[in-house]
Amino acid sequence: MAEHDHSHDHAHDHDHPRLSELQLRVKSLESLLVEKGLVDPAALDVFIDTYETKVGPRNGAGVVAKAWVDPDFKRWLLRDAGAAIKSFGFEGRQGEHMVALENTDRVHHMVVCTLCSCYPWPVLGLPPVWYKSAPYRARAISDPRGVLADFGTTLADGVEIKVWDSTAELRYLVIPQRPAGTEHLSEEGLAGIVTRNAMIGVETLSYPPKPGVETVA
Amino acid sequence: MIAALPPLEDLPRLPIDRDGPVFREPWEAQAFAMAIKLHESGLFTWPEWAEALSTEIAAAQKAGDPDLGDTYYQHWLKALETLVLAKTTLTVDRLESRRRAWRKAAERAPHGEPILLPEDERD
Structure with missing residues (x-):
């Protein structure tokens, strides 16, 4: 691919779902838990960040x-x-x-x-x-x-x-x-x-x- | 640095390396983190969690899951959903309509923009 400065032409992305079913389930559960105050999103981020090298x-x-x-x-x-x-x-x-x-x-x-x-x-x-x-x-x-x-x-x-x-x-x-x-x-x-x-x-x-x-x- | 965790030996097939849990994909780490945080906040006890998870794994095996380790966090997520539904006022309908809403949000978000779910679509 030729080198170019960053491009905004991303039309080709539409062929692929942006989130898999599993990602959707995780996101849905997480957003509901956050709204109910059962999970603190910042604490979740901090915790996940400790695993940055484990994925x-x-x-x-x-x-x-x-x-x-x-x-x-x-x-x-x-x-x-x-x-x-x-x-x-x-x-x-x-x-x-x-x-x-x-x-x-x-x-x-x-x-x-x-x-x-x-x-x-x-x-x-x-x-x-x-x-x-x-x-x-x-x-x-x-x-x-x-x-x-x-x-x-x-x-x-x-x-x-x-x-x-x-x-x-x-x-x-x-x-x-x-x-x-x-x-x-x-x-x-x-x-x-x-x-x-x-x-x-x-x-x-x-x-x-x-x-x-x-x-x- | 790895955070303090409940006894992981209660979870027999958990994928680990010498430092602790490892994940194949980012969503697995998110599902892991949610279970740990909900346990910390007291929504369920650790034995309850271990039981919910082993129930899911046993059910999957019965249904023919070859159990090669790559489906572990799918069982983890299922167990988490089940336990949250049992322990909170959340309903299956709410969870499913939220999934539909996120799916729509993901489909319409242009690349390079974050996937956002507006307040009025949060059922």
Whole structure:
């Protein structure tokens, strides 16, 4: 697929139900429980967030680390992310239609979508709560530098920011830049410093990791 | 970090790794969280939950579920619905009409917009 800035042409999505029957049942039960005051939605979110790394195969960090150490794998990943990720030994319905975006000194990629159904959770685990919020999505498009600043991320003036709108068919994995000072790390060690936020593109990586940064591996 | 949980060994086939529960899809984690939170708030006891769940699993097996682990959270969700209907004023009709409303909301939501259910469609 040709590289392009984010597109609003999503007509093709209508062939697919946005929610499966099981998702509908969960959503229905949850919304009724919330309205009856039997469940606190914020407490539910906080609880679910503790399982962010426990959903799906979550091999994104391993994929990024391999791309850093193996140029052939990186070329494959950039050409056909679905197949390259699959070579990690998992079959993921939602992880298959993937495009990998490489951050460089000149361009920084960032991914948005309001729904977890459009988030590559087999690769990344659960989306963070803020990722689904309307303000994040709106600002990611109108003020990407502001959103990055909220995450403590500042890019050099000349760096172009590309915002990619994830769709039901096409999901993105950002390959963050490998931080300096990691030459001695093994592939496994490298996977340990790759964060979920970096693979969404709201964070750059540093080594040693910034305090308070949670890794996904 | 994994939150404190009731005794999971009471739930024999729960999919876990060395840290605790794992989920195949996000909705499974949501269903898991709802049961844990409702138990915490006292809607049902943990033995009640274990029994409701094993009843669902036994019924599914009887109906021919091959029980390969991939349907575990479908039984979990069924048990949760059953227990909530038994313990609260919620009715099956209400649950079903809410599902229809969410299905409609999902069908009309353009991609990139959140799926929302307006107040006046909440039966």
